[in-house]
Amino acid sequence: GASKVDFRDPKIWKGKDGNFYCVIGSRPADGSGQILLYRSENGFDWKFVSILAKNKKRFGKMWECPDFFELDGKHVLLTSPQDMLPEGLEYHNGNGTLCIIGEMDQDKYTLKEQFAQSVDYGIDFYAMQTLGTPDGRRIMIGWMQNWDTIAHRCNDSKWFAQMSLPRELSVKNGRLYQTPIKELDAMRKDRVEYNNVVINNDTISLDKIEGRTIDMELVIRPEDKENVYKKFALRFAQNERFHTELCFRPDESVLKIDRKFSGSERALVHQRRCLVNGDANELKLRVILDRFSAEVFINDGEQVMSAVIFTEQEAKGISFFAEGAAKIDVVKYDLV
Known part of the structure; x- marks a missing residue:
């Protein structure tokens, strides 16, 4: 019952058990977003595991560019919802960012949600992705633009849009913290x-x-x-x-x-x-x-x-x- 068009933005990683895992943005029949989880032994042949998280029409519509990882004893889902409505000052109109922090149900392979927040509260930040470093840090980088400003550029500029600084992530007291990557200090x-x-x-x-x-x-x-x-x-x-x-x-x-x-x-x-x-x-x-x-x-x-x-x-x-x-x-x- 899900959209064949909005099945996209795979994020793949290798699990501690030696299997490969993948989260994919999907759009079910209700038009709202959801995140699908897949598993593979070799990285090529994939099997559906579960619907990791469901939007249920809470945060915008399609959930783009998902990312999922364990950090500081919690499981963290990052995604970029389209067509959001504001909730006070927490989420803004349009294409926004969402971080859901919780715990993984190891039997059902679903995320038990505990906290939700924006990832960035400014104007230009979207489609963030993370990677793990050899020394164990979780580093995130985002697109400093969004779909609503994709056509805007200065007429004489030799460039269009840019990426954010790489940011080191941590979870404290149920919140996602971000600091500039320490290599910037040099x-x-x-x-x-x-x-x-x-x-x-x-x-x-x-x-x-x-x-x-x-x-x-x-x-x-x-x-x-x-x-x-x-x-x-x-x-x-x-x-x-x-x-x-x-x-x-x-x-x-x-x-x-x-x-x-x-x-x-x-x-x-x-x-x-x-x-x-x-x-x-x-x-x-x-x-x-x-x-x-x-x-x-x-x-x-x-x-x-x-x-x-x-x-x-x-x-x-x-x-x-x-x-x-x-x-x-x-x-x-x-x-x-």
Whole structure:
């Protein structure tokens, strides 16, 4: 009863028992997505094992690009649902990302779901896949684009779309955490550091804090815990005409990325928001810029926001704004 067209995106791995396994995206008769599990002794002759997970019309429709693995004592299913509807700030409209964490029923070969979340809370991230490294890490890379922006490119650009940074995955307290792959640290040069910089109803810049290929760590705290600032904003890829902004409102615990002034000439999605876990006393961001993209790792990788920006490379300024009094620590590296 399933679609013959939407039977696709196989992900194959070798199991601990020596067999090969494969998950495949499928679309049953109800039009909703499901993930099928197959087994093979030789990698060529495959036998159906089970329907590993069923959408049941909860998260969009067709589940694309599935991936399934064991990590930190849990089983993790990654997939990219099409035609999603938002659920608060957890899932956004259109082509989204989904992570289901649970336990494997070893008898029925089905995933017993425990937790569900978005993989990326930004604008451009889809069809992520993972691999295991020889030293045991689980590394994920995604497509920094999606089907709704597939036709958009700058007229004079020599490239179209890009992949995300490779990210190391872990599971903590029922959530998927992502951190930039540790090999990126070898590209860090020219460290610049500021501590306990107070911004009070003002916009400031800091000497040598600029650039479009950078790795920047930022910690934001209220200058007075009894009188928490109302808004903090980081602007990057900035000059007199262009900028992209990260804005945090501690009373809502909402972080927003906004690229409407980044140079885009089309009616694309320009803003996305996510609900940040934790309190207003400290927000940790790691912002990695790579010429035409920004990847923002929130609170040690508990959430990530990714976005492509079509801003001229001459716009390399960075500024900080606070409504109220905020105190920040900044560590910035050039990536070379």
